[in-house]
Amino acid sequence: MDWSTGELNPCRKNYLQTLRQAFIDRGHAVFNAHQNEQWGRGWLAPEVCTPADFLAVSNADVLCVIVGEPPSPGVMVEIGWASALGVPIVLLQEGDSVPALVAGIGEVTSTTRCLLPEELTEQSLADILTTVEKAAAAQRTPRVTEPVAGYPKTLLPYGYEAAQQPIDHV
Known part of the structure; x- marks a missing residue:
């Protein structure tokens, strides 16, 4: 974001629009929070955008996100939702x-990591689309169903072992 204007940097916007359009041209439905908020010109209130984003992740066959440097807090939340819902x-x-x-x-949850190219070419777009389409075919189920080997406390509530006596205050 260019915080002086409140809008997405024009080069970044073009990059994301190119990527988004490649998915659409291939017949995929795409939800993009930047597009939904007019690339910074139409910010939505948290009580509007949060449920909209959650609904989009909930209904997705795959969550495809750009993990920038630094990572977007919104993207981190979306990754959390997707993992909890078992969305690839x-x-x-x-x-x-x-x-x-x-x-x-x-x-x-089923996860694929790949480096995003600085420039989008026909080949890099095709590679990204193929990667995402393969990921969308993954089974939608959370994979952690029992404690992780070597760390059996993983599925227990925080403080489980430490609570030897009743806690009378919080």
Whole structure:
């Protein structure tokens, strides 16, 4: 975002529109929060955009997100929703690293990570589309159903082992 204007940087907007249009041209329905908020010209109130974004993730066959540097807080929330719902995820990374919990998201739901090219060519767009289409075919089910080996407390409530005596205050 260009916070001085409140709108998305024109180069970034063009990049995202090109990527979005490639999906549409291939016959896919696309929900894009930037598009939904007019690329920064029509910000929606949190009580409007949050349910809209959640509904989009809930109904998605795949969540394809760009993990920028720094990562967008909104994208991090969407990744959390998708993983909780078992929606397959494609992380298009702008750099080599992602936040630690995002790096491990493949242990929770089907996840594909790939580097996002600086420039979108016909070949790079085709590669991205193929990656996302393959990911969308993955089974929509959370994969963590029992404690993780080597860390059996994973599915227990926080403080479970520490609560040896009744807690009389919080």
